[in-house]
Amino acid sequence: MPDSDCPVIVWFRDDLRLADHPALCEASATGRKILCVYILDEKSKGIRPLGGAARWWLHGALAALRRQLKAKGGALLTFEGEAPEIFDQLVRQTKADSVFCHHRYQKPEREQDDIIAARLKERHVTLFRAHGTLLRAPDAVMTKSGTPFRVFGAYWKAACALGDVPAPRRVPSHLSFYDPAPLTSLPQLDEAKLLPTKPDWAEGLRQNWEPGAEEGEELLQDFVAHALHRYDRGRNEMAADGSSRLSPYLRFGHVSPRQVWAAASKVPGADTGVFLSEIGWREFAWYTLYHQPELTSRNLKSRFDVLEWRRSTADLQAWQQGRTGIPIVDAGMRQLWQTGWMHNRARMIIGSFLVKHLLLDWKQGEAWFWDTLVDADPANNAMNWQWVAGTGIEATPFFRIFNPLLQAEKFDPHGDYVRRWVPELARLSDKAICAPWNETEETLRQAKVKLGGNYPKPIIDLQQGRERALAAFRKTKSSEAAELEA
Ligand SMILES: Cc1cc2nc3c(=O)[nH]c(=O)nc-3n(C[C@H](O)[C@H](O)[C@H](O)COP(=O)(O)OP(=O)(O)OC[C@H]3O[C@@H](n4cnc5c(N)ncnc54)[C@H](O)[C@@H]3O)c2cc1C
Structure with a gap:
């Protein structure tokens, strides 16, 4: 029987939000206290370090998630180092018996998750992985002969034929959090180091962007209300802001593709179809990377x-x-x-x-x-x-x-x-x-x-x-x- 004083862990990755977060929903359904963590792992084999602009974004993204959690009485712990090692220490110190997260679809990350799952299992701890960052799991859409699609049109038709996209999930109504105070001996992420200093080239980024789930949601609603109806033309006018500019919010998971789908689908018209098919291209990119991991490093032809x-x-x-x-x-x-x-x-x-x-x-x-x-x-x-x-x-x-x-x-x-x-x-x-x-x-x-x-x-x-x-x-x-x- 699990010790009800022991927490469950929610491991945030590219899903830095509370709404439509299946892993958080599953964790909250246990009725146990939740410990929220983020790990910047740039040391493990095959994991590509973030670029400069993405590091800048991550700094704001973690601060925004921390604010969201704080408003609900929670906290976010951020660590830096090899994720398997950090989990060894985390479960030893907290006696957590489960870790909840979303599937990752890149090969090195998938392999790392398998290693972590195996190591946790040795300690009788379970790693639960839910699908939370794509509309469809990459192995859910296959040709009749069971092979992956190679052409977007056929892929998208098959993906759409799977039926309605499930509605986004709400932020769990009851969340109780584990006090992370005793965990300071773990290798903390020095978040300030994510920001450029010498030189500080980020002024233009600060002027143009505000990372965070609330900002992403606001942008989404604004786009759907004012620009979606003329997206097909507007997105090609280079001097106008005719596209949604949601890409960094989707990239860091401040908004989920299901939230985007649900908000846009309410607006009838051909432009909506064109816009949703762009979300389809995002799906297809991840689908291709999942089935052909060499996408990032070698010519596919x-x-x-x-x-x-x-x-x-x-x-x-x-x-x-x-x-x-x-x-x-x-x-x-x-x-x-x-x-x-x-x-x-x-x-x-x-x-x-x-x-x-x-x-x-x-x-x-x-x-x-x-x-x-x-x-x-x-x-x-x-x-x-x-x-x-x-x-x-x-x-x-x-x-x-x-x-x-x-x-x-x-x-x-x-x-x-x-x-x-x-x-x-x-x-x-x-x-x-x-x-x-x-x-x-x-x-x-x-x-x-x-x-x-x-x-x-x-x-x-x-x-x-x-x-x-x-x-x-x-x-x-x-x-x-x-x-x-x-
Ligand atoms: C050479 C090249 C490199 C690119 N690199 C990236 C990248 O690193 N990250 C990135 O998110 N997009 C990339 N794109 C795709 C696209 O340019 C951006 O997603 C888009 O410009 C983002 O603006 P938006 O959010 O206003 O898009 P919208 O037109 O409003 O589209 C909504 C969302 O659909 C997705 N999307 C749109 N177009 C594409 C596409 N062609 N492929 C995949 N997804 C798409 C994005 O998530 C985007 O936020 C690249 C395109 C090219 C040609």
């Missing part, structure tokens, strides 16, 4: 393994710093640097520019996003980079190369997005701002633009970059043909 990427630190840095001389690309990269987030259309444009025009490996782009995005998400990031590069499943064919100038004309027709993020070009006309190098000296002088002075000359001729990419791509085809003949 192995034929591209022979592609000869260029190496150019100068080009990579120009791209990272938003100084390529292609205004729409620079605008996207500067929005990212200043705010920790980038418009989806811009992500596609700058991604295509990196891997095709500059012919630099998509993994370099993925790594930069990982470090600079507040929504940096292992599955969404890698799947989208492979999609942009044409190396993944459901990928755009490699030979389809976004023309940044046409993209700018279509999705930033008045140049407002560029004006906002590349202010040195702000005085140029709507037409001139997407390709200033086509303008006369006099026009540039009047607009106070000096190419190679206050704004760079293009680091590449777009037509030549396109042809170079196509030639590199054709070589992968001939190596495939040679392989087949051999």
Whole structure:
């Protein structure tokens, strides 16, 4: 019989909220006192350390969760170190007999959870894992022959055919908490170290974001009430805030996909369907990562393994710093640097520019996003980079190369997005701002633009970059043909 004075543990991971938290609901159903913990584990094998912007977000996210728990009489303990070791000590000191958490779907995390479950079992402690971070468990949606889907359309149709998405669960009405005071001997997380100091580059992040479940819920309700009805068009207008901006809140689990689904489904119309299918893309990214763990590190289409990427630190840095001389690309990269987030259309444009025009490996782009995005998400990031590069499943064919100038004309027709993020070009006309190098000296002088002075000359001729990419791509085809003949 369990000792009713002993607590149960709720292990928060990428689910930093109290509402729609199945693990917390199950823990509260035991009627026992709950000990809430978060562990930053960047030491265990295969676990990728968070990037800088995500660490900044995590700092605010933990503070917000702590506030939510405090309002209910609880507390949050945060530790740093190898999770299996920390659990050994936690259960020894508290005599807890169960740990509740949500499934994680990345291979190293899954393997770690299995190790922890086995170690806890030796001590007669159970690790309960519920599904709480996706709409559907990744092994619940399979083809008739039992294999995973490789194409989004078929996957999404099958996922939707499983029936209604269950309603989100409420915060348990009765929560009682274990006094964590005696546990200070464990390796505490120094949360202040999550913040950048020398230099403190986070001012733009502070101005644009407020991590936390309450803020996420407010943003969700605001989006559903005011922007969802024109999402299909609005999400592509680069200068407008037509998308939900929920990505970091979903990434850290301040809002669950079921909460988003429930809130959006109430609004009838085609835009809702388009928006929900974007939530579907998030599901599909995690589904793909679950079934093909190499998504983050290798081309899913192995034929591209022979592609000869260029190496150019100068080009990579120009791209990272938003100084390529292609205004729409620079605008996207500067929005990212200043705010920790980038418009989806811009992500596609700058991604295509990196891997095709500059012919630099998509993994370099993925790594930069990982470090600079507040929504940096292992599955969404890698799947989208492979999609942009044409190396993944459901990928755009490699030979389809976004023309940044046409993209700018279509999705930033008045140049407002560029004006906002590349202010040195702000005085140029709507037409001139997407390709200033086509303008006369006099026009540039009047607009106070000096190419190679206050704004760079293009680091590449777009037509030549396109042809170079196509030639590199054709070589992968001939190596495939040679392989087949051999
Ligand atoms: C190269 C590249 C890298 C990307 N890296 C990330 C990343 O690290 N993290 C991330 O969350 N998204 C990533 N995306 C997808 C997408 O750009 C963002 O999810 C979206 O811009 C976030 O803005 P939003 O919340 O306003 O999206 P909305 O348009 O309002 O969509 C709602 C939610 O749906 C999901 N979603 C939307 N589009 C996609 C998509 N293409 N793939 C997967 N999920 C999607 C997100 O969770 C998003 O918050 C990437 C896209 C590209 C092209």
